Amino acid sequence: MHKWSDSPIVTFSRNGQELTLGRSGDAPVLHLNGSEGLGIAPVEIAKSERIAGDGSIVRGVRYGDRELFIPIFVEQPSTGDLNLWRRELNRLLAPVPGDPDASLVDVQIEDPTTGTIRIARGIYTGGLEGDFGSDYFGNWQTLGVRFDCPDPWWLGPERIKTMQINPGSKPFLSRGTVERENLATNPSFASLDAQFGAGSITESGGASLSISNAWSASGSTSLRIGPGSTTSSAALLMPYSGPDVRAGGLAGKTVTVSLDMCLLEAQTGSIHSTLPRAIGVGTVDSAGVASAPTENWSTPAPNTPGVHRISKTVTVPEDAQGVYVFARNGSTGGTVYVDNLLVEEGETVRQYFDGDSENGSWTGSPHGSTSILVVQGSATPFFPIVLAPSNIVSEYDIPIQGDGDVWPTWEIVGPGRDLTIQRGEERIFIAGEFPAGSVTRIQTRPRRITPDRWDDVSLDSKLFRLRPGPNRLRITMIDAVPDTPDKPGTLVRLVWQERYLEGI
Helix, strand or coil, X not given: CCCCCCCCEEEXXXXXXXXXXXXXXXXXXXXXXXXXXCCCCCEEEEEEECCCCCCEEEEEEEECCEEEEEEEEEXXXXXXXXXXHHHHHHHHXXXXXXXXXXXXXXXXXXXXXXXXXXXXXXXXXXXXXXXXXXXXXXXXXXXXXXXXXXXXXXXXXXXXXXXXXXXCCCCECCCCCEEEEECCCCCCCCCCECHHHCCECEEECCCCEEEECCCCCCCCCEEEECCXXXXXXXXXXXXXXXXXXXXXXXXXCEEEEEEEEEECCCCEEEECCCCCCEEEEEEECCCCCEECCCCCECCCCCCCCEEEEEEEEXXXXXXXXXXXXXXXXXXXXXXXXXXXXXXXXXCCCCCCCCCCCCCEEECCCXXXXXXXXXXXXXXXXXXXXXXXXCEEEEEEEEEECCXXXXXXEEEEECCEEEEEXXXXXXXXXXXXXXXXXXXXXXXXXXXXXXXXXXXHECCCCCCCCECCXXXXXXXEEECCCCCCCCCCCCEEEEEEEEEECCCC
């Protein structure tokens, strides 16, 4: 088998079927180095030559169609198994004559170094013609598949916001399908409370500690760790004065601890010779004795101004009572700030989240409990807003990330009447009844309302797009009703995918 590859993780999918290309030599199908088209799409410039004078006049600039090339290595137990595998790939990727939409294949790129997921939709154009030359060796073969992507943008994961009359509800109707869990209980350092409710964050080596708003990665505060009297100055984020309350859950498991460390200016004075600006993970053994991190220190953050993500993966001993974490300043002449603490099972450094993140939820009090991330669409989020007895009249700030405008889909579930969705001067107004249980879908691209309600749409309506950054939306609907034990109430659901210039 071929050796380990650091290539992004690639998945082809269509109609519920998918194929993921591995990165390890143990996988029977590998994504090889040499992919093309994962960056910015080709740029097309329309221009006219000047009749008099030099140069030309630019009429327009646009992104053209994107072409993707994905190289693949596949090895099977026998030639027959390889042939069967290749037939399955053919059926997954082959276009459907006369049906462009059904011909589109989702090509998903997951970047393990950043945790981002991007999707391009393209139509297969070549690579599976059945050429058996120097790249074919009986039970293994290398090949490359090509896709033409009419939409040059990369899409992020599907995002959902649901607006519903349900004042005073919990953040989620149900826990949903949990995708990830952040075990840190004060991850964005809203206070000096230690993780896992174990007292307060304490200093080591004479470091000065405080909650600061001089810099933050999320929320409005971070933990300031000032220089100490020794180069071992640090903050104990999880003190080891007693058994850790989560020790039973972590014993014997592999855990990755990561955080953002910010330097507003380079450190000066005496600096630890080997482990400045680092995090260390220690354990409390079965006798209640704390062992120093020793080998369990992260690679130091650079001594340069900026924000640096540092991490350490450890396996907690089976008999451990507790786990504790150091965040080390490591100098006598320079301040560091830390934020976005992520304590997560597994050995992969992943993107930070907490209960305030998109699709995130606190398991208890905000910034005082662990947090979970649920699979998109598996739980229904509510917005606890006091409403008039029978009207949805609410404003929401919808943050749109990414590099380009997005064209959302609105789903309205009755009962109710006279729907207005408005942003500034732009609005969508549909007059008339939305019967109980009915679903009306408004797609802004392509412009489509299902079932057809165009006769009820006002002349000044515009199926507007959402732009990167905050979007203040006002939603109104008359005769809306809340959920009851007997039947569901009115809801307005916003669905979108952010657009990005590049896949990795």
